[in-house]
Amino acid sequence: MRRSLHVRAVVNRGFTAIELLVYVALLVIISVFLIQSLLTLVFVYRRLQGERDVVANMRVAMETISREIQAARSIYTPATVFDANTHQLSLETPLNPLTNETHSFVDFYLDNERLYVKREGASAIPLTSESARVTQFNAARVLAGSRESVQVMLEVRSRAVGALETSSLVQASYSLRGNY
Numbered sequence: 001m002r003r004s005l006h007v008r009a010v011v012n013r014g015f016t017a018i019e020l021l022v023y024v025a026l027l028v029i030i031s032v033f034l035i036q037s038l039l040t041l042v043f044v045y046r047r048l049q050g051e052r053d054v055v056a057n058m059r060v061a062m063e064t065i066s067r068e069i070q071a072a073r074s075i076y077t078p079a080t081v082f083d084a085n086t087h088q089l090s091l092e093t094p095l096n097p098l099t100n101e102t103h104s105f106v107d108f109y110l111d112n113e114r115l116y117v118k119r120e121g122a123s124a125i126p127l128t129s130e131s132a133r134v135t136q137f138n139a140a141r142v143l144a145g146s147r148e149s150v151q152v153m154l155e156v157r158s159r160a161v162g163a164l165e166t167s168s169l170v171q172a173s174y175s176l177r178g179n180y
Contacts (some may be wrong), residue, residue: 002007009085019026028152031161032066034115034126037046037115039120043163045166046074046160046164047160047163047164047166049072049145049160050158050159050160050164050166052168053132053158054129054132054157054158054166054168055130055168055169056129057092057127057128057129057131057155057156058154058168058170060127060128061115061127061128061134061154062154062170063135063154064117064127064140064174065089065152065154065174066172066174068091068093068095068106069150069152069174069175069176070118070175070176070177071093071094071095071177072091072176072177073090073091073092073093073094073103073107073176073177074091074092074094074108074148074176075090075103075141075148075150075176076090076091076092077090077091077141078090078139079105079107080139085117087109087110088107088108088109088110088139089107089108089139089140089150089152090105090106090107090108091105091107092104092105093105093106094177096119098120098121104119104120104121105119105120106118106119106120108127108137108139110137111136112129113126113133113134113135114126114127114133114134114161115137115154116129129154130159131158131159132156132157132158132159132162133156133157133158133159134154134155134156134157135155135156135157135167136153136155136169137153137154137155138152138153139151139152139153140153142173147175148174148175148176149173149174149175149176150174150176151171151172151173152170152171152172152173152174153170153171154169154170155166155167155169156167
């Protein structure tokens with residue numbers, strides 16, 4: 001007597017409802033994680049881009065103001081009003097004088113949230129781009145004995161709103177030519 005053992009293989013040809021729910025749940029979790037990661041990356045990129053714009057605009061403006069103040073002979077007081085609401089600084093400088101002149105005037109002023117520089121006899125040039133807005137530009141005259149210097153306060157903000165908004169506030173003092 002021989003008994004033969006026959007094993008019957010049972011082949012599953014589909015998914016059960018529980019397996020389907022587990023797979024769908026895993027797919028949803030992975031998808032939510034990927035979408036959240038992508039949104040976070042976009043948010044961080046846009047914020048960094050705003051910070052880079054603010055820093056670049058601040059650097060250009062402060063370097064230009066610094067160069068002009070350090071080369072200037074004096075502050076041109078008839079055109080400069082040291083008031084928190086005026087936002088204008090005028091300097092008398094020996095750089096780039098007009099024909100038959102020994103000096104010229106350079107004005108820094110705030111208009112429509114942009115900082116401009118205007119040389120005598122030339123049109124105004126914006127120092128800040130449209131991607132940033134200048135919310136504060138103040139100049140104060142500082143006298144220490146016979147030495148004259150200018151204290152400049154400049155605040156630049158990005159045009160973004162809410163959590164993407166970035167800003168930078170810099171306050172610096174510069175001595176006029178020959179006042180070191």
